[in-house]
Amino acid sequence: MxxxxxxxxxxxxxxLLDEAKMMRNIDRLADHAQGLGVSLRPHLKTAKSVDVARRLLPAGDGPATVSTLAEAETFSTAGVRDILYAVGIAPQKLPRVVALRASGCDLSVILDNVVQAEEVAKASREAGVPIPVLIEIDCDGHRGGLRPDDPLLINIGRILHQGGAELRGVMTHAGESYTVVGNEAHAKFAEIERAAAVDAAKALRAADLPCPVVSVGSTPTAHAARDLTGVTELRAGVYVFFDLVMAGIGVCQKEDIxxxxxxxxxxxxxxxxxxxxxxxxxxxxxxxxxxxxxxxxxxxxxxxxxxxxxxxxxxxxxxxxxxxxxxxxxxxxxxxxxxxxxxxxxxxxxxxxxxxxxxxxxxxxxxxxxxxxxxxxxxxx
Amino acid sequence: MxxxxxxxxxxxxxxLLDEAKMMRNIDRLADHAQGLGVSLRPHLKTAKSVDVARRLLPAGDGPATVSTLAEAETFSTAGVRDILYAVGIAPQKLPRVVALRASGCDLSVILDNVVQAEEVAKASREAGVPIPVLIEIDCDGHRGGLRPDDPLLINIGRILHQGGAELRGVMTHAGESYTVVGNEAHAKFAEIERAAAVDAAKALRAADLPCPVVSVGSTPTAHAARDLTGVTELRAGVYVFFDLVMAGIGVCQKEDIxxxxxxxxxxxxxxxxxxxxxxxxxxxxxxxxxxxxxxxxxxxxxxxxxxxxxxxxxxxxxxxxxxxxxxxxxxxxxxxxxxxxxxxxxxxxxxxxxxxxxxxxxxxxxxxxxxxxxxxxxxxx
Structure with a gap:
């Protein structure tokens, strides 16, 4: 050599970052999402880089997903104006959320319990600004979220909608898709995500609650999804670079990393x-x-x-x-x-x-x- | 609560850092080293903080151990003037070593092979400044280093001593001491470290090579050592904070973390x-x-x-x-x-x-x- x-x-x-490989990875999922007729909301937690975000977000100002408020603040300052903070909101963090919204960033949060909903509604009323919320749905027992048929979903929807927050929709993430190998297995998890999110959206709408956004995704399911009827947006993060875990479950080749x-x-x-x-x-x-x-x-x-x-x-x-x-x-x-x-x-x-x-x-x-x-x-x- | x-x-x-617990941990090992009659050269890689270094180094200017040249540069700027860079030197890093020494920091390096020794000797001659070296000794098969009876030890010693570098001594680290539990077991590894380093020093001296420094240590062995005859200095790092791994092998209590x-x-x-x-x-x-x-x-x-x-x-x-x-x-x-x-x-x-x-x-x-x-x-x- x-x-x-x-x-x-x-x-x-x-x-080291190989820009040509990164651009191919970015284009691959962008094309797939376009073919499925859904919006792509890339997760910026992998890169934490304004330069990478510019390449991930062709429109420049969003939509994007983040895992910390520090990311939301940095990317907002760099011009990203539509950001989902996809970790259940801690009540103590609401002043920073309100400040970011006041600065012109359309920041939305996620939650899955009554205490969070009451705190977000209260912060919305106090600020005179409805904080947009996606209710987190548990599609595979991986982490947080409510099952789509949990009666709490409607209670929380009402607390938000009637309490001064903005009930913007539902979101789910099939973290368990990382544990199975191959496109067929990932496609099944994509359908599990879709079904859970769409069912939750239907339940909210049946209770006369708004649910404009139906958000799903993980890197394996985003690449394997075949039909996303009822879904409005797709989220994925690690695909921008890929790694050996993703190669090991067949989402990419090692040469794509x-x-x-x-x-x-x-x-x-x-x-x-x-x-x-x-x-x-x-x-x-x-x-x-x-x-x-x-x-x-x-x-x-x-x-x-x-x-x-x-x-x-x-x-x-x-x-x-x-x-x-x-x-x-x-x-x-x-x-x-x-x-x-x-x-x-x-x-x-x-x-x-x-x-x-x-x-x-x-x-x-x-x-x-x-x-x-x-x-x-x-x-x- | x-x-x-x-x-x-x-x-x-x-x-969060509990200063009172940190000071107790610092004092505990300082007292033990004093009792053993050896100098303590704390490893600053755990803290990577000038404020913590000031508390670890009562004299302020050393001696200290680091794991990167970035640490050496930062601590040197903060006034630490006696630093051992305890990762085998990559030839490409020698210009930074020379620059640090030229700035007045007594930086020493470690190595265990002929290529490194020749490169360090060459860099010393070219800079007109003998770079001080401790030869790394392998006491327990954990990582790098030469066995004390390896004939290469003398070869490398000669390359350094006759080639323009400063052969300052030997060092070893019993990384395997982390895998055993209890003071008795750690004391055995402390003796393994001592014996290997002292044997290597004797071999160098028997070949008419200088070996003023005999450096040993790891957090478990440093706390358990009972007799360090022939050793001049003790190194340890994680003891400043302690952690669950150290509690699990009985070096500290969880309440000391x-x-x-x-x-x-x-x-x-x-x-x-x-x-x-x-x-x-x-x-x-x-x-x-x-x-x-x-x-x-x-x-x-x-x-x-x-x-x-x-x-x-x-x-x-x-x-x-x-x-x-x-x-x-x-x-x-x-x-x-x-x-x-x-x-x-x-x-x-x-x-x-x-x-x-x-x-x-x-x-x-x-x-x-x-x-x-x-x-x-x-x-x-």
């Missing part, structure tokens, strides 16, 4: 067939999302500096700033020669978790041989 | 006995270091807002910004009433990993009822 001169001065570990960590070989323990690198869990995250999959990728799949996968090599263990590369058990290919100073790339298990360990992306532009670019990331709450 | 008014305006999740994550209850799934909070893995990290211990603490142990442990409650699963609190399996105590809006604290599995997810500590000062203080943290490489 020939060393890429653009990497000479890069500090390792560094988070746009994110990797550049690292340098710092030593060997030859009797143990170990190659030591300067990317440990601080650079990769502690995420072991492939541990329960058919192929356990350790802390990541090893590529050469150009991004070509090296057969059977994984980052099999990680300390804070040390990684140990070994051959996968049962590997037949010989250990390649990787002298001290060699640069390698590691594909991550989980793009959201790995990206969160870094302050910026080092972008390899889609245009061949162009200079690397830095795109800042942010964190916090 | 009475709500602490100092927490009213805190965003959740927030990283100085770090916790403040979180807010956002909902319940009563049929599953779940309490949902706004601290997921982004706030806790993906570290599951207690998974292999006798007691698996999930993503952390749940305390009330004041920091008192709630019996049998753990953060049993985590998504990016959602945590699910459940009772430990086999728990007999009833699920306490934790209404939406309740503030709780979660003790972390691994202080280094959890702290790394946050931009600052919110410090609860040792002085009762004093106002909270913010201490910034930093990251990167």
């Amino acid at each position: 020939t060393a890429d001169p653009r990497f000479f001065d890069l500090i390792t570990p560094s988070l 746009a994110l990797s960590v550049l690292t340098t070989v710092i030593g060997h323990q030859t009797d143990r067939d170990w190659t030591m690198v300067d990317a440990g869990w601080m650079a990769m995250s502690r995420d072991r999302g492939t541990a329960d999959q058919a192929v356990d990728q350790g802390y990541g799949v090893v590529c050469d500096e150009a991004g070509t996968i090296l057969p059977d090599l994984i980052l099999s263990s990680a300390n804070q700033e040390h990684g140990i590369i070994t051959r996968r058990s049962g590997a037949t290919s010989p250990m390649p020669d990787l002298p001290v100073g060699t640069r390698l790339r590691i594909l991550p298990n989980h793009a959201c978790a790995t990206a969160a360990q870094h302050s910026h992306f080092t972008v390899i532009p889609a245009e061949p041989y162009s200079a690397l670019i830095e795109w800042p990331r942010f964190g916090g709450w | 009475t709500a602490d008014p100092r927490f009213f305006d805190l965003i959740t999740p927030s990283l 100085a770090l916790s994550v403040l979180t807010t209850v956002i909902g319940h799934q009563t049929d599953r006995d779940w309490t949902m909070v706004d601290a997921g893995w982004m706030a806790m990290s993906r570290d599951r270091g207690t998974a292999d211990q006798a007691v698996d603490q999930g993503y952390g142990v749940v305390c009330d807002e004041a920091g008192t442990i709630l019996p049998d409650l753990i953060l049993s699963s985590a998504n990016q910004e959602h945590g699910i609190i459940t009772r430990r399996s086999g728990a007999t105590s009833p699920m306490p009433d934790l209404p939406v809006g309740t503030r709780l604290r979660i003790l972390p599995n691994h202080a280094c990993a959890t702290a790394a997810q946050h931009s600052h500590f919110t410090v609860i000062p040792a002085e009762p009822y004093s106002a909270l203080i913010e201490w910034p943290r930093f990251g990167g490489w």
Whole structure:
């Protein structure tokens, strides 16, 4: 492999982003959503980057999903004006929601219980501004939300609608779709999402409550959905970069993964067939999302500096700033020669978790041989 | 429990640091090292905070250990002048090492192979400044380093000593001490560290090579060491805060843990006995270091807002910004009433990993009822 001169001065570990792969991933889901006749509301929690958001949101100002109010505030300042904050609202956070709405951002929140509904209604009345709400629906027992036939759904709808908030609709997320493999299995979860959300919307409407928005999605179900009748919008996040967890359940190929960590070989323990690198869990995250999959990728799949996968090599263990590369058990290919100073790339298990360990992306532009670019990331709450 | 008014305006999740507990942990190991007659060189990678470093380093200017050159640069700027960079040096990083030394910081590096030794010698000659080196010794097969009887040790020593670098000594770290429980077992690993480092030092000296520094340590062995004859300095890091992994192997009590994550209850799934909070893995990290211990603490142990442990409650699963609190399996105590809006604290599995997810500590000062203080943290490489 020939060393890429653009990497000479890069500090390792560094988070690399392949812009061409990212753009293909973005276009793939945008096309699919268009074919299904639904709006796409990308989740910005994976990238936490204004530069990536500009490429994810062709209209520039939304719609978008976020996982923290810090994201809502940063993206709103950058011009995103239609944002769903998709974590159940803590009452203490309502002043920030009101402030964001007052600044001109159409921020909506989610909730699934009476205390939250009463607090949102109260905050709406006190601010004189109806806070828009999607009621969270539980479609697969994964996390929060109400079952579509739970009588509480109507109670909460009334508290919001009659109490001064804006009942904007329902939303659900089939987190369990990550645990099954293949398009057919993901399509079934897409239908589970659709059915739960549409049933909840029907229940609200039957009680004379408004429900204009019916929002569903996860990266596996969004790509596999075949019919979204009754759904108005689709949400997904990790698809912008993809990762080994998504490759492991068949949503993408490993070659589609746009994110990797550049690292340098710092030593060997030859009797143990170990190659030591300067990317440990601080650079990769502690995420072991492939541990329960058919192929356990350790802390990541090893590529050469150009991004070509090296057969059977994984980052099999990680300390804070040390990684140990070994051959996968049962590997037949010989250990390649990787002298001290060699640069390698590691594909991550989980793009959201790995990206969160870094302050910026080092972008390899889609245009061949162009200079690397830095795109800042942010964190916090 | 009475709500602490100092927490009213805190965003959740927030990283809390109990200063009184931290100072007790700092004093405990400082006293032990003094009793053993060795110098203590605290590892600053856990805190990555100048404010914490000031409390860890009574003399202010060192000695200290770091895991990245970004730490070396930041702490050097803050006045720490004696720093060991304890990750095998990548040749590409030597210009930054030379620059740091030129700025007046006595930065030393570690290595365990001929390529690194030749590169360090070359960089020393080119800069006209001998770069000080500790040769890394492998005492327990955990990671990098040379066995004390490996003939390469002398070769590398000669390359450094005759090539223009400064052969300052040897260092080792018994990472395997984390896998055994109790003071007796840790004391055995402390002796394994001591014996390996002292043997390596003897081998170098027998070959007429200098070896003034003999450096050993890990948090478990540092606390358990009974006799460090021949050792000149002790290193440890996580002891400043402690965590559930250290409690699980008996180095501390859970009540000694100085770090916790403040979180807010956002909902319940009563049929599953779940309490949902706004601290997921982004706030806790993906570290599951207690998974292999006798007691698996999930993503952390749940305390009330004041920091008192709630019996049998753990953060049993985590998504990016959602945590699910459940009772430990086999728990007999009833699920306490934790209404939406309740503030709780979660003790972390691994202080280094959890702290790394946050931009600052919110410090609860040792002085009762004093106002909270913010201490910034930093990251990167």
